[in-house]
Amino acid sequence: xxxxxxxxxxxxxxxxxxxxxxxxxxxxxxxxxxxxxxxxxxxxxxxxxxxxxxxxxxxxxxxxxxxxxxxxxxxxxxxxxxxxxxxxxxxxxxxxxxxxxxxxxxx
Amino acid sequence: xxxxxxxxxxxxxxxxxxxxxxxxxxxxxxxxxxxxxxxxxxxxxxxxxxxxxxxxxxxxxxxxxxxxxxxxxxxxxxxxxxxxxxxxxxxxxxxxxxxxxxxxxxxxxxxxxxxxxxxxxxxxxxxxxxxxxxxxxxxxxxxxxxxxxxxxxxxxxxxxxxxxxxxxxxxxxxxxxxxxxxxxxxxxxxxxxxxxxxxxxxxxxxxxxxxxxxxxxxxxxxxxxxxxxxxxxxxxxxxxxxxxxxxxxxxxxxxxxxxxxxxxxxxxxxxxxxxxxxxxxxxxxxxxxxxxxxxxxxxxxxxxxxxxxxxxxxxxxxxxxxxxxxxxxxxxxxxxxxxxx
Numbered sequence: 001x002x003x004x005x006x007x008x009x010x011x012x013x014x015x016x017x018x019x020x021x022x023x024x025x026x027x028x029x030x031x032x033x034x035x036x037x038x039x040x041x042x043x044x045x046x047x048x049x050x051x052x053x054x055x056x057x058x059x060x061x062x063x064x065x066x067x068x069x070x071x072x073x074x075x076x077x078x079x080x081x082x083x084x085x086x087x088x089x090x091x092x093x094x095x096x097x098x099x100x101x102x103x104x105x106x107x
Numbered sequence: 108x109x110x111x112x113x114x115x116x117x118x119x120x121x122x123x124x125x126x127x128x129x130x131x132x133x134x135x136x137x138x139x140x141x142x143x144x145x146x147x148x149x150x151x152x153x154x155x156x157x158x159x160x161x162x163x164x165x166x167x168x169x170x171x172x173x174x175x176x177x178x179x180x181x182x183x184x185x186x187x188x189x190x191x192x193x194x195x196x197x198x199x200x201x202x203x204x205x206x207x208x209x210x211x212x213x214x215x216x217x218x219x220x221x222x223x224x225x226x227x228x229x230x231x232x233x234x235x236x237x238x239x240x241x242x243x244x245x246x247x248x249x250x251x252x253x254x255x256x257x258x259x260x261x262x263x264x265x266x267x268x269x270x271x272x273x274x275x276x277x278x279x280x281x282x283x284x285x286x287x288x289x290x291x292x293x294x295x296x297x298x299x300x301x302x303x304x305x306x307x308x309x310x311x312x313x314x315x316x317x318x319x320x321x322x323x324x325x326x327x328x329x330x331x332x333x334x335x336x337x338x339x340x341x342x343x344x345x346x347x348x349x350x351x352x353x354x355x356x357x358x359x360x361x362x363x364x365x366x367x368x369x370x371x372x373x374x375x376x377x378x379x380x381x382x383x384x385x386x387x388x389x390x391x392x393x394x395x396x397x398x399x400x401x402x403x404x405x406x407x408x409x410x411x412x413x414x415x416x417x418x419x420x421x422x423x424x425x426x427x428x429x430x431x432x433x434x435x436x437x438x439x440x441x442x443x444x445x446x447x448x
Binding site for chain 1: 134169
């Protein structure tokens with residue numbers, strides 16, 4: 001997949017993943033990797049940025065194996081941001097699809 | 108590449124970030140790797156999945172809105188080193204500057220103190236000298252007067268003794284007595300004139316001294332005034348300069364204040380040097396006077412007067428003897444009178 005595509009939607013996918021369930025870093029990376037094939041390293045900076053912009057809250061929770069894990073939780077601002085991003089994505093996707101549909105007439 | 112080296116390398120690239128942030132991110136990556144290794148992946152492979160450390164670091168920095176080149180260019184080590192070393196060196200320099208400044212200031216104030224002490228000592232010495240001079244004069248005058256009165260008494264005695272004398276001898280005696288009297292009168296006159304001279308000289312010196320004090324006080328006041336003006340102007344200059352640098356149109360004010368500071372400062376220096384110069388000149392003059400001037404004249408006068416007084420004292424016994432002789436000379440006369448009877 002074109003890395004530019006990935007970069008654009010990665011934020012929306014991460015937001016959606018955390019909206020469904022509070023997750024810790026590795027879990028999130030795995031979840032995102034199920035949707036798109038992405039470099040694991042790039043998800044952490046994104047998480048950091050979204051946390052700094054107050055779309056995520058973090059908290060520590062003990063784990064059965066290893067040290068406590070940092071869980072990410074979507075804030076109210078994060079939910080609004082996710083919704084606006086989802087809308088944009090829908091519209092963008094529709095427009096692109098429609099444009100591609102139009103192209104079929106030229107075949 | 109092991110986990111430790113990977114994390115270390117990543118940290119060097121992220122050195123621009125705050126320590127807390129660095130720790131947060133590194134912890135996330137470390138945990139991610141731990142979980143992967145726990146799940147049975149090789150450490151090497153897990154790290155390779157992150158891709159090149161440089162690119163990863165660039166992405167992380169991008170998330171912080173930091174230019175990736177900045178993190179790469181600086182390379183971690185330089186920033187903290189630069190900061191701490193320079194800070195320490197700067198502190199050391201500042202401290203050195205402070206001590207040297209303090210020493211200089213102390214030396215300056217010590218100099219000022221020494222100068223004032225010297226000036227005070229000089230003034231005191233002058234006053235003492237002046238007072239001593241005056242006192243000595245008075246004493247001498249008193250002595251003269253006492254001697255003069257003694258001589259006068261002796262003369263009066265002689266006069267009384269010689270009043271009855273009629274013959275040549277008595278006349279001679281009278282002459283002598285007269286001489287004695289005139290000598291006494293002369294010395295008394297000398298004493299009077301000396302006293303007058305002393306008084307005039309003393310008042311003159313007093314007036315002179317007062318004038319000098321007034322002069323010095325005037326210039327000192329002027330110095331203080333000019334110095335205060337200069338300081339005020341300096342303060343204004345600083346204020347206006349700051350305001351001007353903040354883009355207020357105060358170039359004129361700054362120039363005026365600078366000019367005022369320079370003018371006030373130089374005026375203060377001039378006034379101060381004038382007082383000192385005057386004082387030094389006075390001292391020199393006084394020294395010169397003392398060496399060859401009126402004081403020696405005065406002493407010479409006094410010395411000249413004293414021998415005269417001694418002469419009178421020497422004359423006085425003669426007169427007394429004359430006075431003692433006088434009754435003896437009277438005796439024959441009484442005898443003659445008795446004979447006539």
